[in-house]
Amino acid sequence: MTTTRPGGRSARVRSAVLRAAGDMLAEQGFGHLDLAEIGRRAVVGKTTVYRRWGTVAALVADLLDEMAEESLPRTDTGTLLGDLTANARLVADTLTDPRQGPLFAALIASATCDERTAQALHQFYETRVAEWAPCVEQAIARGEVPAGTDPGEVIRAVSAPLYYRLLTTATPPDHTVADRAATAAAVAAERGVYVPAE
Template sequence: MSLESDPGTLRPGGRTARVRAAVLQAAGDALAEHGFAHLDLADVARRAEVGKTTVYRRWGTATGLVADLLADMAEQSVPRTETGSLAGDLRANARLVRRTLADPRQGALFRAVIAAATCDERAAAALHRFYAIRIAEWAPCVEQAAARGEVPAGTDPHEVVRAVSAPLYYRLLASGDPPDDAAADGGAAAAVAAARAGAYVV
């Protein structure tokens, strides 16, 4: 079943939209505070001040709720920046990722969602879809750079964008070092240098 047809992923307006927004905000707060293992639909309903039956009927499971939360996060993400150069565009991308991961709530939320994805196929599919949307949003920066002659023809834009954020996620999940602007700028610069050298030509 696709994410678009899963419970809770429809985009209705009016009161239903307000309920969805309140529940997703509450779910994000709960995930950031307690992690996926302790995400409880009844607690989310209490936080959102909606009936438990509404939450269970629309989302069904904690995984269904996480899937819809990721879909909403992808929709609400900040649009890509165009600076006129690949280095400037990728630096903007890296700093956006850094701000997100360094934010107390958002960083904890991403750790919780990534943890969920390691043990639940549906959560993993939702996470993969989220990043596919974000990478596709920024890929034109690389395509434009190729058109300007900044990188070789045939450079895979998706691989370049992935290379920008990978060091920041490593810091978040593996080394424990807080992502900072220096790490963001360094990751962007390394991705640009590798792209210019043809490392991502397919």
């Protein structure tokens, strides 16, 4: 459930608290999040934090909502490979960012043990996939990939290797890795791999 977006002082309070929560999550992980400490960091009374969010999971869900809203819009290069490469590089840049990389790793880890965080994370990625799916739809219209290609599956195929690298190695994905993931997804799409079997 999305939190109502207030203006004025409430908006400033929300921004400060979400920033503090993101910093703590990136630094210490989900298990160390504490509403009172987040309020202290944000210079916001803990009563305000507890009244507004109530639980750490609700606060993390709101943080993910904000991250989805602030994500950069998709790039339209005019070709599927160009669009997928832009998407892959955006994901790689996010995962290698000094703050965003650890933040996403912590969110993914927390989603394995907290249902509310898992739901919020799923919603975040549904939003991002929906943002980029039109590039596949445009590729279908241009005849680059077969009719019936599943846009969501193509977009997920681009990002999956990048997240896997983040979670399984000490080497974050760079643009070379991103370009390879985009090329693999584009070639597979062109060959009909993402057309659901009847």
